[in-house]
Structures are given as C-alpha cells and as structure tokens.
Amino acid sequence: MFESRFISICGLPGIGSVGKVAADYLATALECSTIKPFFSHSFPPQVMVSDGLAELMHAQLMRPKEKKNLLILSGDAQPLDVVGMYELAGNILQAIKEQGVTDVITLAAYVGETNETVQGTATDIDSVAALVECKIPLLRSGAIGGLNGLLAGLAPLYGLRGFCLLATSSGADPVDIQAATNLLGALNELLHLDIDITLMEPAIEELEEAQAQEVDMNYR
Numbered sequence: 001m002f003e004s005r006f007i008s009i010c011g012l013p014g015i016g017s018v019g020k021v022a023a024d025y026l027a028t029a030l031e032c033s034t035i036k037p038f039f040s041h042s043f044p045p046q047v048m049v050s051d052g053l054a055e056l057m058h059a060q061l062m063r064p065k066e067k068k069n070l071l072i073l074s075g076d077a078q079p080l081d082v083v084g085m086y087e088l089a090g091n092i093l094q095a096i097k098e099q100g101v102t103d104v105i106t107l108a109a110y111v112g113e114t115n116e117t118v119q120g121t122a123t124d125i126d127s128v129a130a131l132v133e134c135k136i137p138l139l140r141s142g143a144i145g146g147l148n149g150l151l152a153g154l155a156p157l158y159g160l161r162g163f164c165l166l167a168t169s170s171g172a173d174p175v176d177i178q179a180a181t182n183l184l185g186a187l188n189e190l191l192h193l194d195i196d197i198t199l200m201e202p203a204i205e206e207l208e209e210a211q212a213q214e215v216d217m218n219y220r
C-alpha cells in the first residue's frame with residue numbers, strides 16, 4: 001500500500017497529546033533532523049523555555065537519518081483561530097509537496113465508545129479500501145478537529161492522499177501514553193518501520209514535563 005509512496009507523518013498537540021507524543025517518539029527513534037520550521041502569528045503568545053533557552057513556538061518538518069521516503073511533522077502547539085489553522089495547514093502542505101511527498105498521515109485522538117484501539121479514515125475511496133485491506137478499522141462518523149484533521153482533509157487540494165489514524169483515548173489525561181503507543185503500533189504494521197515501541201518509557205517524563213506548561217492545545 002505504501003511501499004512506493006513518499007509519506008509525511010504529522011502529529012500536532014491535541015487531546016491526550018497522542019499525535020504529538022507519537023510523532024516526537026518517531027522523530028527521536030529515527031534520528032530525524034529539522035529541514036524546515038513553521039511559525040504562525042496565531043500560535044499562543046508565549047515562548048517555550050528549556051534549560052534556560054527561550055524559543056518561539058513553532059512546528060517543524062523533519063527528515064529521518066536513513067529512511068529516504070519519510071518525513072515527520074511535529075510542533076509545540078496549534079493556532080488559536082480558524083484562519084491561522086487554515087493558513088498554517090496550507091503552508092505545511094505546500095512545503096511537503098515540494099519535498100516530493102505523496103501521502104499525508106495525521107495522528108489524532110478519538111474520544112467515544114468503541115471497542116477499537118485505533119481507527120482510520122482517508123480522503124478517497126481507494127485509500128479507504130486500502131486501510132480496510134491493512135486491517136485498520138474505519139472511523140464511520142464524527143469529526144476530526146484542528147490541524148490533525150485539516151492536514152488530512154486539505155491534502156487532496158495539493159495533489160496528495162490524506163489519511164488520519166485515531167487512537168481511542170478517554171480524553172481525561174493531559175498525556176495519554178497508551179493511546180500514543182497504540183498509534184505507533186499501527187504505524188509500525190502499516191509502514192513496516194521496525195520501531196521498538198517498548199522504548200516509550202524513557203521518553204514519558206520529558207513529555208509530561210513539556211505538557212505541564214499549560215499551553216491551550218485542545219484539538220484532536
């Protein structure tokens with residue numbers, strides 16, 4: 001399904017921060033380096049401070065050290081207004097298209113009653129059928145808010161296939177590590193990444209510390 005495709009995996013902060021946690025873990029595991037940062041006047045009006053260093057909020061597009069047909073997108077926050085979201089989503093999609101990307105896979109959370117740990121959706125019938133073939137249960141109804149929804153939904157306007165994988169979360173925890181781990185497991189099988197997801201534990205404390213900075217990121 002994805003063997004000959006150039007894929008960008010995108011995970012921005014949202015419910016349980018599951019998309020961001022999964023994307024950040026992938027970026028670390030695959031030894032990614034930043035190739036393009038994205039800034040927005042609609043990001044929360046603050047800087048992120050780590051070890052005394054203050055840095056403007058941004059999203060970043062990263063390239064793995066070895067995998068040639070894969071990019072990872074993560075970020076500090078999502079824009080606070082609708083116009084800012086559409087503007088940033090367009091900038092990101094244009095940039096990844098210029099890199100040669102063919103498929104966008106966003107990572108999000110699903111809050112609701114279901115027996116599935118991960119569900120998926122796509123922007124065209126053939127891609128939906130491909131998810132079914134790969135044994136990814138389909139999200140049958142609902143809405144996916146924020147950039148994790150927009151990046152997938154707007155992808156066809158840039159000539160790209162759009163997918164979204166959603167991990168079931170209670171929505172109660174600021175950081176839902178289990179849901180993020182479920183997303184990583186689904187990506188491992190879908191893309192044959194061979195990532196050791198048992199190594200999630202050493203990253204948990206750092207991620208929880210970052211989330212404790214009270215940024216308004218309540219988007220899927």
